[in-house]
Amino acid sequence: MPPLLTANDVSKNFGGLNAIANVNIEVHPGEIVGLIGPNGAGKTTLFNLITGVYIPSGGQLKLHGEVEVDLAKASPHEIAGMGIARTFQNIxxxxxxxxxxxxxxxxxxxxxxxxxxxxxxxxxxxxxxxxxxxxxxxxxxxxxxxxxxxxxxxxxxxxxxxxxxxxxxxxxxPKLLLLDEPAAGMNPQETADLMKLIMWIKDRFNLTILLIEHDMSVVMGICQRIYVLDYGKLIAEGTPEDIKSNPQVIKAYLGED
Amino acid sequence: MADKRRNLIRNIVTLAAIYAIIQLLISFDIIDQHLQLNLFLLCINIILAVSLNLITGFTGQFSLGHAGFMAIGAYVSAVMTLKLHLPFPLAIAASAVSAAIVGVLVGIPTLRLRGDYLAIATLGLSEIIRIIALNIDYIGGASGLADIPRYVNWPWIFAMTAGTIIIIYNFIHSSYGRACIAIREDDIAAESMGIDIAHYKILAFTIGAFFAGIAGSLYANYFYFLKPNAFGFMKSIDILVMVVFGGLGSITGSVVGAAALTLLSMVLQDLPTLRMILYALLLLVIMLYRPQGLLGNAELSWKLLKRGDKDAAATNSK
Amino acid sequence: MAVLLQQLLNGISLGSIYALLALGYTMVYGIINLINFAHGDVYMIGAYIGFIATALLGLGFIPALLLSMAISALLGMAIEKVAYRPLRNSSRIALLITAIGMSLLLEYTTMYIAGPDTRSFPTVLTNRQYSFMSGQVNISSMQLYILVISIMLMILLQFIVQRTKIGKAMRAVSMDKDAAQLMGINVDTTISATFAIGSALAGAAGILVGIYYNSIDPLMGITPGLKAFIAAVFGGIGSIPGAMVGGLLLGMIETLVSGYLNSNYRDAVAFVILIIILLIKPSGLLGKNTGEKV
Known part of the structure; x- marks a missing residue:
């Protein structure tokens, strides 16, 4: 199946600082894809690039609907109109x-x-x-x-x-839903309910979901594939099992603490 | 639905009653010239306050230039009736449209500005309008225009005031109005929900200016004469104070605010300096103790009046 | 050529007044993000204090200047404490409206007490004309006083901001209030001091203008106040050198426009500059750009 969203070599720098460097991702219709990484890894920046809040410094971001759209050239409200909806980390x-x-x-x-x-x-x-x-x-x-x-x-x-x-x-x-830390600040019961809800709405509304989350139980529990960002670079991708055992990921997380 | 219809009927009956009672009072000269002048001024102020509230209270675009739009309307109307001898309905329509066009022009460059920068830019633009008016001899320069024909009577004033309130109320309670309020609340979230922010900011300025133009036209064709300095910085502040006093984001609040401040000026008109001191103290006290204004963003309604405003105020305060 | 020189000289005198006033706006905006609408009225009060000191108390120029600066400083601190401090965490619009209210209060209280009429200053300084280029270019000793005093005050300000403890505290608070507090800086005192310094400069500008134009009235602060704010935006709000440059430039542009184009449009120039600068470079000539975090 062709992908719904592709990021090809996407970069974003703020005054010399690389928030996102040469990132490649693909999201296929009907998937729930996780985006994880330590604080400041560039996850929300990637969301802001997809939704048009920021313009990429390099690379291509495309939405493949009935027609192919270059997201770098569209404004946030146009992107929303094309079927990308999001939530925000800080509500x-x-x-x-x-x-x-x-x-x-x-x-x-x-x-x-x-x-x-x-x-x-x-x-x-x-x-x-x-x-x-x-x-x-x-x-x-x-x-x-x-x-x-x-x-x-x-x-x-x-x-x-x-x-x-x-x-x-x-x-x-929307066709594509971006969730920025939906479980942040929730207790375990609320988190469990949220996971059920996400699964349910995905089927009910025929959605594709890309989500940022720190709560590993959520990511491992509902995502089919996961991308890991660290210092703006993609350091791993794969199924939850692959990610759990990936030494680079473990290092990135342990190095953080 | 039945509830809505009953409300609609009740509103129509109330409006008709207000119109008829005041018309009668004027006919029997119980409302004399002096009172009538203040009543008309009140209605003009209501139009100005409600239209500014759309821009500042609902859409969150802090404007200190509303008097500029009013000036455009007043001068267009005066020139059309006094110099070109055109009928008043045409003049009032042209006033509204020209003010709205200026509203678009003001709206476009101010899109990139927010908060106090926008406030100071709108202040600057309305000052530019005033200074240009001061320097055009055709419209009398600093001494202004006199002997403008008086076409404005109670039916005109009433129709325009009620029309403004109803149209802006309806606008606010539609998808378009929700978009404006969303921009006020959080423009980034609004954009992410597919709202074209630029479009709605300009729309708010345009509609607001349109009605300020009508207010200007009513002013010119009631008071016989006008001069540029009537539309200075202080007039814009005046309108803003009415809106803030009543509550940003409350249409009935603007009506109450306009009424309160017009009444205050009427009572103290022989003591202009004292009036301004009281005015200033009022502003300070409101901002310190009730910054959301009398009504906050709640609307005065039948339900509210019946129940007492306790619970509505409770959900809307803070 | 001589005319141009003369215009520039007049422009610099006017511009240094704007600069003195713009400094107060820029400092206050830098530290609490408020357009202090009452600042122009502090300048007016400064002129009235100068009037009382010279005409009623018979003081000389320097004592009158110092008295006027001191009382203006106290007034500035009082305004901040009574009106702005309680609202520090409220919305910007509430704060701005409070500033407008404060401005009206000062204007009309003065009018109530002193009357609405224009008053003329007594002659406290002998005014000599110095001529150059065979009398085509004139500079008055009053213009020289304005220039010298403004420059001295600006140097003093630079010294305070760059070298003293309170200056360092001011810079720290304007960068990050919370961090400054954590570093043990008393934010309230620092903001108070900022108002005091800015208001003292406004008071000085007030008395200088009173003597220069020889007339004062309760509403004299409105227009120069707005223009000085524009000068501050022009130079880059929050930047002290920006306020000086913006003030001088605005003064010169205004006198050039009224000299060469049409003096009736003099007052519009400032606003036109404002709109242009806000659209092209809202951060001003010497300011920095800041964006919002999502």
Missing amino acids: RLFKEMTVLDNVMLAYHVHIDYSLWDAIFHTPSYIKSESELRRKAIELLDIFDMANKKDIPAKNLPYGQQRRLEIARALALQ
Whole structure:
């Protein structure tokens, strides 16, 4: 099967510092791929390159959908429109907006009413909004948050904020979902639930997932393949078993501590 | 749905009642010239505050140049009615559109700026507008224009004020408005959700300027005369204070803010210096003790009025 | 040629006033990221103190200058303590609105007490004209005073910032507040000192302008305040040499525009420069670029 996302020799430097150096990765449709590495290895930088927040200093980043797209040339909102959604390491919800509005906002790219309809609340607006609302509540239901739809996102407990961020990303109806440390700050029970949820949404929404995670139980438990970054370079790739026994990986992690 | 319809009917009835009662009071001269002047000023201020709130409160683009848009509207309207003898409906439409065009022009270069840099740039742009007006002889330079025909009456003022509130309220409660609020909350996350930030920032400036232009037109064709210095830095601050006082991100808050500050100026109009001191103290006290404004980002609604604003305030404060 | 020289001379005098004011903006912005809208009003108060000292108390120029600087410094510290410190962790917009409120309060309290009228300064310095190039270029002793005093104050400031303990603390706090605190620097005192120094410079500018133009009024600080802020942005906000360069350049550009183009557009020049600099190089002539971390 052809890959969905390819990074070919991708580099990014910030004022002489190589955050990412000549990285090659491939993500195939339907896979859950893990991206691991010590702090400062360049994992989030790679996410920022894929989503267009940064422009690569070198190499090629391509999304292979119906047509092939050069991600280096697209802006973040265009990339989101093409079907790449993400969550953030440090949770970036729209804090003052309600839980429901956070999700409804993400359907924005799929809206079919005009500014005119919005301003005059035409029947087309009313129909479209109530349909959207229904879909958003349905999605929140999957995450057990439908009963919290009217409270501001900032008032959710931490674990639920992380889950809401995933729900919001799903509302974009992406092909590729990037999760940046989804289990950070969760207790073991929450983490176990999260793993089940990720597996479930992957099948339900036909997703491909690339995830950064420090919690090895998550990475080893749900990823089919893993890439390991250290100091901006790819030092290993393979199945969870390969990675577990890879001496370079062990060294990178032990050297960290 | 039934709930929504009942609300809609209730809102229409309320609006019609406000319109009719005030019209009656004016007809019977219970609202005299002096009161009427302040009432009209209040409505113009409401239009200005609500439209600035869209830019600053909802979209998070800190603007200190709203008076500039108002100036464009006022001068366009004055020239069209006074010099070109065109009908007022045409003049008010042209005012709104020209202010909106300037809004686009202001919006584009300011895209790269945020926070206080944007504030100071919008301040600069509106000062440039004022200084240009000072130097055009055709529109009277520093002494301004006089004898502008008075076309504005209660039906006009009411229709424009209610129209502004309804349109901006509807905009906010749509996917477009959610996009604006999302930009205010976190622009990077908004972009990652597929929102074209530049587009919405410009849209907010354009719509905000459009209504400020209408306010300017109403001002020019009610007060007979205008001069550039009425649209200086202080006027922009004035509008901002109304918005902040009522609550950034609350439309009803802007209405309350405009009402409170217009009333304050009315009561203290014979003591202009004292009025400004009180004004300044008010600003400081609000910022120190209730920086989110009277209503925060909550809206005054029927439900809220019935229940008392306790729980709504509780969920919206902080 | 002679006209150009004359314009440049006038521009430098005006520019050194802007520079003195711009220093206060840039220092405060550097340390707490606030456009201190009340700074122009501290300058106005400085001029009024100068007026009281010379016209009412009969003091000479130097004692009046020192008194004005001292009281301005105290005022600056008081403003920071009362209005800005409690809001240090609030949103930028809240802080900026507080600054605007403070500015209005100073302007209209002064107007309430001293009246709205323009007052003229007594002659405290003999004003001589020195002519060059057969009388085509003139420089007044007042212009020389402005220049000399501004330069002295700027040298003193450089010395304080680069060489003294409080200067080092100021630089540390403006780089990283938390780290400075961990290093044992008292952040509150340092911010207070920054306000004191910036305000003293504004007070000096106020009295110099009062004597030079011979007239003061309660709203005199608004326009120079805005322009000095623009000068600070022009030079690179947060940069002390930037504020000096920005102030001098702005003064010269303004006098050149009013001399050669149209004096009515003099006030617009600063704003045009502001927009251009913000679009082309928001970090200013001597500033550094910073980005946001995702």
